[in-house]
Amino acid sequence: MMILEHRLSTKTKRGSGLYLRLLFLLLAAAPVAGGLLYGLAYSLGLTGALSSGFTLQHWQQVLASGVLLQSLGYSLYIAFTAITLATATALFLSLYFQKSLRNGSLSYLLYLPLTIPAVVMGFLVFQLFTKSGLVSRVAYSLNWIPGLQQFPDLVHDSFGFGIILAHTLMAIPFLTLLFNAIYREQNLRQLQEVSENLGAGKVYFSRHIAVPTLLKTAAPNLLLYFIFILGAYEVPLLIGSQQHPMVSVLAVQKFQRFNLLDIPQGYAISVAFTLFVLLLLSISFKKLQRHA
Amino acid sequence: MLSIQHIHKAFQLHTVLDHVSVEVPEGQVLAVLGRSGCGKTTLLKTLAGLLPPDAGSIKWAGESINEVPPREREMVYLFQEPLLFPHLSVFENIAYGLRVRKTPEAEVQSKVQSMLRELELQEHAQKKPDQLSGGQRQRVAFGRAIIFLPRVLLLDEPFASLDAQTRSAMQKLFLRLARKYGITALFVTHDVKEALLIGDRFAYMAAGKLTLYRSKEAFMDDPATGVQEELAFWNSIEHNISTNDK
Numbered sequence: 001m002m003i004l005e006h007r008l009s010t011k012t013k014r015g016s017g018l019y020l021r022l023l024f025l026l027l028a029a030a031p032v033a034g035g036l037l038y039g040l041a042y043s044l045g046l047t048g049a050l051s052s053g054f055t056l057q058h059w060q061q062v063l064a065s066g067v068l069l070q071s072l073g074y075s076l077y078i079a080f081t082a083i084t085l086a087t088a089t090a091l092f093l094s095l096y097f098q099k100s101l102r103n104g105s106l107s108y109l110l111y112l113p114l115t116i117p118a119v120v121m122g123f124l125v126f127q128l129f130t131k132s133g134l135v136s137r138v139a140y141s142l143n144w145i146p147g148l149q150q151f152p153d154l155v156h157d158s159f160g161f162g163i164i165l166a167h168t169l170m171a172i173p174f175l176t177l178l179f180n181a182i183y184r185e186q187n188l189r190q191l192q193e194v195s196e197n198l199g200a201g202k203v204y205f206s207r208h209i210a211v212p213t214l215l216k217t218a219a220p221n222l223l224l225y226f227i228f229i230l231g232a233y234e235v236p237l238l239i240g241s242q243q244h245p246m247v248s249v250l251a252v253q254k255f256q257r258f259n260l261l262d263i264p265q266g267y268a269i270s271v272a273f274t275l276f277v278l279l280l281l282s283i284s285f286k287k288l289q290r291h292a
Numbered sequence: 293m294l295s296i297q298h299i300h301k302a303f304q305l306h307t308v309l310d311h312v313s314v315e316v317p318e319g320q321v322l323a324v325l326g327r328s329g330c331g332k333t334t335l336l337k338t339l340a341g342l343l344p345p346d347a348g349s350i351k352w353a354g355e356s357i358n359e360v361p362p363r364e365r366e367m368v369y370l371f372q373e374p375l376l377f378p379h380l381s382v383f384e385n386i387a388y389g390l391r392v393r394k395t396p397e398a399e400v401q402s403k404v405q406s407m408l409r410e411l412e413l414q415e416h417a418q419k420k421p422d423q424l425s426g427g428q429r430q431r432v433a434f435g436r437a438i439i440f441l442p443r444v445l446l447l448d449e450p451f452a453s454l455d456a457q458t459r460s461a462m463q464k465l466f467l468r469l470a471r472k473y474g475i476t477a478l479f480v481t482h483d484v485k486e487a488l489l490i491g492d493r494f495a496y497m498a499a500g501k502l503t504l505y506r507s508k509e510a511f512m513d514d515p516a517t518g519v520q521e522e523l524a525f526w527n528s529i530e531h532n533i534s535t536n537d538k
Contacts, residue, residue, distance in 0.1 A: 186378060193342055194375050196363045198389040198436070208391075212379050 036274055043268035050260050058264035067250065068269055072276065074160070075246045078236075079229040082164045083222060086171035091214060093172070094179035095206050098189070101180045110173040118170065122238035125166045129154040155239045162239035163246070167229050174225070175218075182217045183210075223284050227277055247273045293317050294339075294444050294476060299348035301334055301500075308334045310500035311348070316444070316493070319474040323491025324502070325481060325517055331500040332480040336446040339478065340369035352443055366443040370450050374433035376421035382432050383408070383417040389440040407435045410469060427458035431465065438473060445477040451486070463489055484522050488512075 041047045045055040062068050093106070100106035116124075128134050136151035145151055155162040183189070188210055195205040215222070233248040240246060245253060247269065254266030294316040301309040308331045316322045326332045337343040339350060341362030350357050357365055368389075376385050384391075386407055390400045408414045411431045421429055430450060437445060447466075451459045463486060470477060479490050487494065494511035495504045505511040512519040 187375070190371070190375055191377060193362075193369075194371065195377075195388075196361075197340055197342070197367075197369050198392060199363050199366070199440070200388075200392045201363060204392060209377050209380075213377075216379055 036271060039267040039271045039274075043264050043271055045264060048264060058268050062265050062268045062272070068247075068272060071245055071247050071250045071269075072273070074244045075230050078160045078163050078167070078246060079226050081160075082167035082171065082229050083226045085164070085168045086175055087215075087222060089168070089172050090175035090179050091211060093176045094183055094214070095210055098180075098183070101176075107177065107180070110176055113169065113173045114177075116170070118166070118232070118234045119238070121166045121170050122162075122235040125162050125169075125235075126155055126239050129162055129165070156241055158241050158244055160236075160240065160244070163232075163236050166235045166239065167232065171225060171229075175222075178218055178221055179214050182214050186213050186217060188213065219288050220285070223281070223288075227280065231273065231277070293353065294478075295349075295351040295354075296339070297349045297351070299335070299338060299350070300346045301331075301338055301343065302346055308500050309338065309345070312500070312502045313348075314495060314502055314504050316476055316478065318476050320492040321470055321475070321477045321479055321490055322493045322495060323479050323481065323487040324495045324497055325484060325487040326497035327482055330497045332497055333448050335497070335502070336369055336448050336478060336480060339444070340367050340446055341365050342369065367446060368437040368442040368444075369446040370433060370437050370448060372449050372452055374421070374426075374429040376429055376432055376436075378421055381418050381420060382413060382424070385421070385432050386435045386439055388436055393440060395440075403439055407439050411435045411465070425458075427454055427462065430454060430462060434462075434466070434469075438469060438475060441473060441475075443476065445475050447477060447479045449481055452482075459486075466490065484517065484519050488519070 038047070042051075043058050045051050045053055045058065094101065097106055126133070130136065131148050131151045131153075133151075133155075136145070136148050139145050139151060140148055153161075154165075191209060191213075192202070192205050195209055196202075200208075230246075231248050232246065233252065236246040236249050237252075240249060251266045251269040251273070254262045254269060257263075296312060296314050299309050299312045300307070310331075312331075312335060314322065324332055324335070334343060338345050341357075341360065345358070377388065380388070383404055387400050387404045390403060395403075405414075408417055411434070413428065413431060413435075416424060416428060421432070424432065434450070451462045454462060466479075467490065469475065479487075481487050481490070488508070488511075491508075493504070494508060494517075495502050496511070496514065496517050497503075498516065503514075503516075505514070511517055512523075515521075
């Protein structure tokens with residue numbers, strides 16, 4: 001009787017595990033996969049208002065024009081620069097302002113920018129760095145520039161200064177809090193005492209122990225944040241260059257044009273970008289697991 | 293010789309070290325016995341420079357080292373936990389002190405290999421700390437501490453978290469290496485047997501006060517150390533066993 005009860009309860013547990021997995025697939029994976037399949041079908045002419053059966057024409061147009069590759073390259077440059085600057089700043093803050101972070105004063109200040117939405121941050125950078133913005137006016141009033149027009153192009157510029165700045169400012173608080181949490185979890189304060197006791201200075205400890213430990217532990221989060229910037233939409237739309245749109249902006253431009261024949265190209269760009277991100281994630285996570 | 297004179301340390305109104313004075317000749321191990329909270333850890337951290345004393349002097353070879361920062365004191369404090377650097381291999385953990393001192397690579401290789409042999413960890417050289425057992429981790433921490441031959445080794449109940457068998461093996465390893473390298477050490481423990489086994493000289497610490505004994509016999513005779521109590525316990529066990537056998 002006991003054995004029968006045990007078998008039944010094991011079966012029930014297995015059954016509930018299966019249902020939970022199915023529910024997870026239904027809620028998390030199915031909508032993404034569905035969207036991707038719909039986009040793929042649209043880009044191949046299998047569905048949509050003007051569909052005329054299977055065709056590779058839209059993909060050929062997107063790939064032949066080179067606009068997708070240019071946009072992807074530009075997005076990678078923006079995301080890489082922003083995440084590098086934010087990581088470097090956050091590392092500096094979490095290593096050299098440990099006391100303020102521990103006591104709470106700096107951590108409270110860091111929570112504040114986290115509440116600012118991307119659109120607001122975009123507007124803020126726009127207000128500060130356009131030719132008629134606050135920084136330009138201050139520079140003019142201090143006679144650093146002869147006129148407002150002489151202020152350098154920092155918004156809507158080809159180098160993406162505005163986008164990089166906005167994303168860096170948004171990422172710094174998040175990464176600082178992340179590094180600070182890892183600092184505590186990995187017991188780096190005590191490891192610093194050990195290192196000092198073995199004869200190492202603070203710079204040696206930071207370079208050889210703290211930074212590698214923080215970066216290695218935070219690597220999956222850094223990768224996810226990098227992908228978040230890579231696919232960002234609001235900030236590049238507001239303060240990005242018209243000639244060099246980031247991938248999301250490029251795709252939406254195609255969707256919103258008056259020419260309905262451009263819509264499949266928008267879907268082709270979206271699908272290609274999603275596949276690129278999935279490839280990037282799978283390669284990176286495999287590498288991270290190997291070095292774990 | 294390490295000379296400690298009237299070291300005093302208090303946290304707010306609570307005195308933790310009450311004018312502690314002791315001398316440890318070079319190459320000798322001073323075993324300090326004491327219960328939890330008696331100030332043993334504070335004494336070691338003060339000597340290592342990790343805590344500043346309120347008063348008193350610490351001298352090495354007649355020269356005051358009160359103002360010498362911890363990284364220049366050459367007095368290594370071995371924590372209760374091994375605290376290995378998590379992303380470094382066993383080899384690199386042991387080599388840390390040598391690399392800090394910019395020792396030539398060939399010398400680093402030969403010294404670390406030799407230390408790995410001493411610690412019987414050759415086959416674990418490339419493993420990360422999380423792939424080792426508690427005893428192995430403690431051996432790595434010990435090797436990392438002595439490889440550059442510091443002036444004084446300060447051991448804070450380093451084997452307390454190990455099982456009896458591993459602990460015994462570690463005690464033997466410590467004794468062997470301490471003799472081989474002529475290590476000057478303060479070995480803090482709450483275990484009477486360990487103190488007797490490890491020490492060349494003996495001290496007892498209670499409520500921030502340190503009593504230094506002239507000899508092992510004097511240490512054993514003092515009721516405060518608990519040695520007599522321990523002996524009486526084992527004698528009674530032996531007596532009971534022999535009575536039952538009859």
